[in-house]
Amino acid sequence: MTSTATATFELDKWEPQAQDETGGTEFARVTIAKTFAGAVEGTSTVEMLTASNATSRAYVAFERLSVSVDGHKGSFVLRHAAGDECLSLLILAGSGSGELTGISGFAAIAQDEAGNHAFTLTYELPAA
Numbered sequence: 001m002t003s004t005a006t007a008t009f010e011l012d013k014w015e016p017q018a019q020d021e022t023g024g025t026e027f028a029r030v031t032i033a034k035t036f037a038g039a040v041e042g043t044s045t046v047e048m049l050t051a052s053n054a055t056s057r058a059y060v061a062f063e064r065l066s067v068s069v070d071g072h073k074g075s076f077v078l079r080h081a082a083g084d085e086c087l088s089l090l091i092l093a094g095s096g097s098g099e100l101t102g103i104s105g106f107a108a109i110a111q112d113e114a115g116n117h118a119f120t121l122t123y124e125l126p127a128a
Contacts, residue, residue, distance in 0.1 A: 002105070005070050005121045007038030025053040032063075040121055042067030048080070058083035062092070067100075069121060074098025078107055091123065102126040 013033035020027040032046035048061035061080035067073075077095035081088045089107040096103035105123030112118070 002122060002124050003070060005039035005123070007036045007040035007119045007121075009034045009036045009044075009117050009119050011117075012043075025051055027051055032061075034063075036065075036067055036119060038119075040065075040067050040069050040119060046080075056084055069100060069103075069123065072099040072125065074100030074103075076100050076103050100125070 011032065012035055013031065015031045017029040017031055019029075028050045030046075030048045030050065032048060034044045034046070036042055036044070042065065044063050044065040044067070046061050046063040048059055050057070050059040052058075059080065059082050063078040063080060064075060065078065066075045074097045075095075076097070077092040079088075079090050079092050087109070089109065091103055091105050091107075093104065103123055103125055105121065107122070108120045110118045110120075
């Protein structure tokens with residue numbers, strides 16, 4: 001059965017690690033930390049690679065969440081891929097642990113005009 005959990009999150013850390021501006025497209029590596037509140041509660045760490053130039057931006061990232069999802073405690077990894085045309089956040093198969101072992105699904109992130117982040121997780125857990 002598919003469930004949906006919503007939360008907000010705060011960026012606790014945005015730390016560029018390395019940059020390369022060769023050839024008109026800048027590459028950057030960024031380490032990020034977040035705190036979630038709501039039906040998803042806990043923290044995450046993100047390793048992100050970005051590419052940007054005058055006409056385009058894209059990133060890929062892996063995010064390890066150590067959270068409680070609707071009361072189920074554990075961790076899992078989200079795989080991010082984004083560009084000018086789309087954003088994809090998929091749960092990495094086999095990455096769930098604890099009460100989140102076997103989790104599958106996807107997520108969405110939205111940001112309002114004030115800069116507040118909303119997180120929606122659409123997921124399935126194996127039957128107990």
